[in-house]
Amino acid sequence: MITAEMRRIVEENTIGLVATVTPDGAPAVSPKGTMVVLDETRIAFSDIRSPQTARNIGINPAVELNFIDVFRRKACRLKGKASYLPQGDAGYDELLPHFQKWDTLVGRMRGFVVVEVTRAEVLSSPIYDVGATEADLKAQWLAHYTALMSTSSGT
Numbered sequence: 001m002i003t004a005e006m007r008r009i010v011e012e013n014t015i016g017l018v019a020t021v022t023p024d025g026a027p028a029v030s031p032k033g034t035m036v037v038l039d040e041t042r043i044a045f046s047d048i049r050s051p052q053t054a055r056n057i058g059i060n061p062a063v064e065l066n067f068i069d070v071f072r073r074k075a076c077r078l079k080g081k082a083s084y085l086p087q088g089d090a091g092y093d094e095l096l097p098h099f100q101k102w103d104t105l106v107g108r109m110r111g112f113v114v115v116e117v118t119r120a121e122v123l124s125s126p127i128y129d130v131g132a133t134e135a136d137l138k139a140q141w142l143a144h145y146t147a148l149m150s151t152s153s154g155t
């Protein structure tokens with residue numbers, strides 16, 4: 001389900017946008033940087049200060065995650081069912097080693113959200129439909145962000 005290409009998009013791009021459903025049925029999207037691909041069907045992130053996401057999952061476990069590779073103009077969309085493991089839960093302790101790499105934040109992780117993925121797909125920009133290649137796009141967008149960072153607005 002989570003292929004090697006999807007894993008690369010998740011791990012290299014680091015920030016996932018997590019969509020949940022609020023109690024009144026509205027969509028809610030928020031960014032999470034502490035994402036870990038656990039295996040081919042599960043991905044997890046930490047709740048450091050995500051009160052609404054945690055609340056929404058408790059009421060409705062349906063979630064969708066999106067990771068965007070801004071250089072290659074591709075994305076990974078994962079749909080699934082989330083569960084929340086609070087600090088003190090045996091499941092929390094099992095997952096903790098995966099999050100140790102965020103050493104300065106790990107002590108603030110109030111819980112972990114584990115998403116059982118039911119659908120996974122790679123999305124690509126329409127720019128590919130008109131002949132662009134991954135190598136061209138990578139070079140073009142790397143140049144774009146490098147130029148941006150060297151201007152005063154990028155400081």
Ligand SMILES: Cc1cc2nc3c(=O)[nH]c(=O)nc-3n(C[C@H](O)[C@H](O)[C@H](O)COP(=O)(O)O)c2cc1C
Nearest residue numbers: 015030031032033034046047048049050051052053
């Ligand atoms: C780039 C970025 C990465 C973030 N990563 C996390 C994270 O891994 N865990 C977390 O709890 N909050 C993270 N946050 C902060 C939450 O997104 C933020 O506190 C937000 O208000 C939570 O909203 P929610 O309760 O609707 O999820 C991150 C924010 C940004 C901008």
